[in-house]
Amino acid sequence: MNGVIFDIKEFTVHDGPGSRITVFLKGCPLRCRWCHNPEGLKTAPQLMYKSTFCSHCGRCRIPCDHPECRPFDRCIHACVNGCLTVSGEQVSGEALAERLLKHADLLKLMGGGITVSGGEPLLQAEFVCELAERLGSVHKAIQTSGFATPDVYRKVIGHFDYVMQDIKLADREEHIRYTGVSNELILQNAAWLKQSEKQFVFRVPLIPGITDTEENLRAVSEIVGECRTELLPYNEFAGAKYSMVGMEYTLGAEKNRAENFTDYFKNAVMRT
Ligand code: SF4
Numbered sequence: 469m470n471g472v473i474f475d476i477k478e479f480t481v482h483d484g485p486g487s488r489i490t491v492f493l494k495g496c497p498l499r500c501r502w503c504h505n506p507e508g509l510k511t512a513p514q515l516m517y518k519s520t521f522c523s524h525c526g527r528c529r530i531p532c533d534h535p536e537c538r539p540f541d542r543c544i545h546a547c548v549n550g551c552l553t554v555s556g557e558q559v560s561g562e563a564l565a566e567r568l569l570k571h572a573d574l575l576k577l578m579g580g581g582i583t584v585s586g587g588e589p590l591l592q593a594e595f596v597c598e599l600a601e602r603l604g605s606v607h608k609a610i611q612t613s614g615f616a617t618p619d620v621y622r623k624v625i626g627h628f629d630y631v632m633q634d635i636k637l638a639d640r641e642e643h644i645r646y647t648g649v650s651n652e653l654i655l656q657n658a659a660w661l662k663q664s665e666k667q668f669v670f671r672v673p674l675i676p677g678i679t680d681t682e683e684n685l686r687a688v689s690e691i692v693g694e695c696r697t698e699l700l701p702y703n704e705f706a707g708a709k710y711s712m713v714g715m716e717y718t719l720g721a722e723k724n725r726a727e728n729f730t731d732y733f734k735n736a737v738m739r740t
């Protein structure tokens with residue numbers, strides 16, 4: 469079957485054990501205000517437009533015969549200033565697995581493997597299951613918000629060797645306010661993950677004034693208990709791509725203020 473991806477990064481070091489190839493699946497049911505991949509939120513392929521370099525020459529508006537340009541009402545190949553790109557590519561599970569497995573031997577040698585990220589990979593559950601099956605014995609990791617029904621979550625997670633799940637906000641109302649969805653399913657799935665045999669890590673994004681408050685960190689530390697946890701510093705450039713997909717970034721470019729976030733958790737590391 470086909471899925472939609474928006475990026476493949478080779479030899480990443482923060483997406484699971486060892487050196488990895490990470491594939492980013494398009495589409496996410498959450499709308500975290502700090503999301504740094506706004507081009508990964510919608511499931512369908514979409515046009516990205518860098519207005520800064522646009523000379524308004526109108527070349528991309530001249531009708532063309534390319535079938536791939538039809539959905540965008542512009543010729544995506546016409547711009548000599550590099551203003552137009554498309555985020556999102558339809559790809560079959562078979563073709564994607566073939567692409568990802570090209571470096572499988574090298575990844576194994578480096579103690580790594582392949583990571584499926586997003587967006588939210590659980591949104592394309594069937595495709596992800598097929599892809600994981602096609603990847604065979606290579607080490608497989610998944611990065612997820614944990615937002616899915618328990619049956620979907622458990623089915624997909626069952627195909628992976630290692631799980632990285634976010635725990636963003638402990639309070640239900642705050643979670644709705646800042647991500648657009650309740651955290652009930654996320655916490656339910658996290659509880660299941662804790663008692664499962666899976667290898668996993670919880671990840672807590674430290675968003676200034678939102679998730680990095682003392683109240684939230686204490687409550688999140690209660691949820692994760694002694695489980696391995698990574699604290700992810702705020703990405704100050706998170707807003708960089710919003711205008712390219714016609715969205716507005718509503719958080720300021722703040723830095724995390726405190727240095728001692730690990731004090732709140734029993735088994736946490738700060739990712740640099
Ligand atoms: S071709 Fe490029 S520079 Fe010309 S109008 Fe289109 S986006 Fe702007």
Ligand code: SF4
Binds near residue numbers: 496497499505509588
């Ligand atoms: S869950 Fe991840 S991909 Fe989805 S909106 Fe939040 S930060 Fe972005």
